[in-house]
Amino acid sequence: xKQRTFLTTLALFLFFFNLGIFIVxxxxxxxxxxxxxxxxxxxxxxxxxxxxxxFNAVESRGTDLDGSLSSLLQPYGYLSGDNKTGLAxxxxxxxxxxxxxxxxxxxxxxxxxxNESRLATIRKVDDRTYVIVSGKLPVPYGSYxxxxxxxxxxxINSWSCLKNILFLAGFVLSVLLAFGLLIVLNRIxxxxxxxxxxxxxxxxGAYETRLPxxxxxxxxxxxxxFNHMAEEIQRQMTELKDAADKKxxxxxxxxxxLRTPLTAIYGYAEYMQKAVxxxxxxxxxLNYIMSESRRLQTVAFQLLELANLQNNQITCxxxxxxxxxxxxxxxxxxxxxxxxxxxxxxxxxxxxxxxxCLMESLLINxxxxxxxxxxxxxxxxxxxxxxxxxxxxxVRDNGKGMTPEIISQITEPFYRGEKSRNRxxxxxxxxxxxxxxxxxxxxxxxxxxxxxxxxxxxxxxFTT
Amino acid sequence: xxxxxxxEDEAAINExxxxxxxxxxHQCISVxxxxxxxxxxxxxxxxxxxxxxxxxxLDGFEVIKQAxxxxxxxxxxxxxxxxxxxxxSMGADDYLxxxxxxxxxxxRVAAVLRRTQKTASYFEAGNVKIDFSSHQxxxxxxxxxxxxxxxxxxxxxxxxxxxxxxxxxxxxxxxGYDFAGDTRTVDVHIQKxxxxxxxxxxxxxxYKLGYRLEVG
Numbered sequence: 096x097k098q099r100t101f102l103t104t105l106a107l108f109l110f111f112f113n114l115g116i117f118i119v120x121x122x123x124x125x126x127x128x129x130x131x132x133x134x135x136x137x138x139x140x141x142x143x144x145x146x147x148x149x150f151n152a153v154e155s156r157g158t159d160l161d162g163s164l165s166s167l168l169q170p171y172g173y174l175s176g177d178n179k180t181g182l183a184x185x186x187x188x189x190x191x192x193x194x195x196x197x198x199x200x201x202x203x204x205x206x207x208x209x210n211e212s213r214l215a216t217i218r219k220v221d222d223r224t225y226v227i228v229s230g231k232l233p234v235p236y237g238s239y240x241x242x243x244x245x246x247x248x249x250x251i252n253s254w255s256c257l258k259n260i261l262f263l264a265g266f267v268l269s270v271l272l273a274f275g276l277l278i279v280l281n282r283i284x285x286x287x288x289x290x291x292x293x294x295x296x297x298x299x300g301a302y303e304t305r306l307p308x309x310x311x312x313x314x315x316x317x318x319x320x321f322n323h324m325a326e327e328i329q330r331q332m333t334e335l336k337d338a339a340d341k342k343x344x345x346x347x348x349x350x351x352x353l354r355t356p357l358t359a360i361y362g363y364a365e366y367m368q369k370a371v372x373x374x375x376x377x378x379x380x381l382n383y384i385m386s387e388s389r390r391l392q393t394v395a396f397q398l399l400e401l402a403n404l405q406n407n408q409i410t411c412x413x414x415x416x417x418x419x420x421x422x423x424x425x426x427x428x429x430x431x432x433x434x435x436x437x438x439x440x441x442x443x444x445x446x447x448x449x450x451x452c453l454m455e456s457l458l459i460n461x462x463x464x465x466x467x468x469x470x471x472x473x474x475x476x477x478x479x480x481x482x483x484x485x486x487x488x489x490v491r492d493n494g495k496g497m498t499p500e501i502i503s504q505i506t507e508p509f510y511r512g513e514k515s516r517n518r519x520x521x522x523x524x525x526x527x528x529x530x531x532x533x534x535x536x537x538x539x540x541x542x543x544x545x546x547x548x549x550x551x552x553x554x555x556x557f558t559t
Numbered sequence: 560x561x562x563x564x565x566x567e568d569e570a571a572i573n574e575x576x577x578x579x580x581x582x583x584x585h586q587c588i589s590v591x592x593x594x595x596x597x598x599x600x601x602x603x604x605x606x607x608x609x610x611x612x613x614x615x616x617l618d619g620f621e622v623i624k625q626a627x628x629x630x631x632x633x634x635x636x637x638x639x640x641x642x643x644x645x646x647x648s649m650g651a652d653d654y655l656x657x658x659x660x661x662x663x664x665x666x667r668v669a670a671v672l673r674r675t676q677k678t679a680s681y682f683e684a685g686n687v688k689i690d691f692s693s694h695q696x697x698x699x700x701x702x703x704x705x706x707x708x709x710x711x712x713x714x715x716x717x718x719x720x721x722x723x724x725x726x727x728x729x730x731x732x733x734x735g736y737d738f739a740g741d742t743r744t745v746d747v748h749i750q751k752x753x754x755x756x757x758x759x760x761x762x763x764x765x766y767k768l769g770y771r772l773e774v775g
Binding site: 347350351354355357358359361362363365366368369370371376379383386387 | 572578582657661724771
């Protein structure tokens with residue numbers, strides 16, 4: 096593209112530039128010749144009219160005209176004196192006088208037209224160019240022809256010199272132009288080159304690459320939209336990657352949740368089949384098998400619950416907040432006293448709309464998490480309030496808190512804050528996923544705010 | 560035989576691995592998180608470490624970095640190729656994924672111990688002594704003539720002692736693919752071994768399953 100532009104521009108320029116020089120030099124040549132011609136015609140006229148006067152004078156004295164022709168013409172031969180002019184005189188096509196350049200006129204009969212008009216011709220003889228003006232003298236000397244010769248070689252030489260200088264200058268200018276053009280084109284095409292390079296980079300996966308933006312022209316605009324495109328691509332790639340990561344995480348976690356109990360069940364069964372066991376060994380192996388089976392069962396139930404929540408519509412009724420809180424308190428009473436945790440309920444609103452069972456399960460799940468976060472001697476506050484016109488339920492604890500990174504993933508199915516997925520204080524990691532699903536099927540939003548070491552607040556905001 | 564450190568946070572599986580390894584005579588120490596594993600390794604040297612990857616505190620990859628080149632078998636639920644490659648590139652001797660089979664775990668443990676030269680070169684039970692390096696069997700100090708098949712069968716039984724092995728499994732472990740014979744052949748060889756070594760009550764017939772070498 097660049098090369099093509101360069102070559103086309105250069106060719107067009109060279110063509111018109113040289114055409115210009117050519118036209119100028121042709122015009123100059125014409126001008127030179129015209130001037131020489133005019134000058135010759137003038138001289139011719141001057142000599143002719145002087146000659147007629149001389150002829151009249153000679154004839155009035157009665158002297159023979161033919162005999163005194165050369166003496167009459169002599170002075171005009173010296174007229175210019177610089178050897179650039181010459182004269183020839185014919186009588187009835189017979190050369191009767193010629194100055195030194197008469198050789199030029201040999202073997203050519205420049206027969207002027209019959210009337211008094213004159214004929215001007217240009218002739219080249221032996222590298223020299225002459226303007227030749229021939230014309231008959233007026234009556235009564237019509238049989239005489241005066242030929243005036245003017246040597247324009249020098250003028251033509253100077254013209255050709257000028258012409259050469261013009262073309263030389265033209266060549267030098269063309270070379271300069273070519274360089275200039277190359278530089279300008281390079282400047283113009285640099286952004287394009289940059290774009291193609293950066294597109295290649297982006298295609299190779301360096302999605303963070305951007306074009307530098309400067310100035311206020313079409314290229315800047317293009318760079319901006321290019322950068323915008325790159326940003327969009329990067330954002331979408333990150334989103335896709337995140338989604339894929341999440342999915343992989345889910346699959347990994349799910350596999351772990353299934354594999355661990357299966358490994359234990361199979362392993363203990365195999366152990367019981369193949370090893371010699373004491374009664375104690377046998378009982379503990381059976382215990383392991385049973386507890387791991389129950390664990391699998393729990394995971395299966397929770398998954399089923401999650402799937403049901405996602406698919407089924409729930410039936411909403413007005414629920415009394417006080418009775419909801421009472422049920423929750425009774426359910427959790429054992430756990431709370433065991434861990435010596437203070438729990439407070441406060442309610443500013445009378446009722447909420449929802450499914451009683453699901454709301455209980457939601458609150459119990461959240462409080463359960465709060466209990467795990469607090470440990471012994473913690474403090475949990477459950478409040479129902481109206482915030483910015485919306486009904487909210489919140490569960491606040493003063494436990495160990497979470498990092499924002501954990502909060503962002505906490506409602507993913509099978510997500511566990513503890514990387515090892517240790518079960519010393521927890522289930523499969525489905526509790527909060529279920530909570531979120533319950534909240535969203537009530538048209539509510541579940542959000543968390545937390546500070547490490549200070550505690551966590553889980554808030555359900557009803558939008559209806 | 561060998562002293563083995565088991566690093567696994569799931570109590571059930573930790574206990575399972577421990578019991579399996581104890582059956583064939585290894586001494587096992589159980590720890591349940593990465594930090595405990597590292598301090599255990601630094602205080603005492605182990606012949607082998609069975610290591611989970613997903614651990615509380617330090618994960619398995621961190622533990623193996625500080626393991627002072629203790630031979631290590633990863634035992635983990637992570638079975639993706641990148642994880643396996645990472646495990647091996649960090650110096651693991653083997654990589655086993657859950658769920659695993661008891662015999663496979665034992666075979667891999669035996670293989671790693673053999674490579675790291677920690678297996679005993681002989682085995683002794685009662686008045687029978689087996690020299691693994693020279694493939695010789697002694698009964699009351701007297702050399703016992705054994706056919707190669709009988710010796711191989713004996714070795715398999717010793718390596719998987721206290722574990723019941725089915726006739727099919729024994730055929731597989733002894734002969735590989737070229738061992739022509741049906742399960743009856745196993746019975747014949749077992750009878751011969753019992754007679755030669757006086758192990759009528761050590762090599763037990765397990766009802767509906769196969770045979771088990773019981774050693775205290």
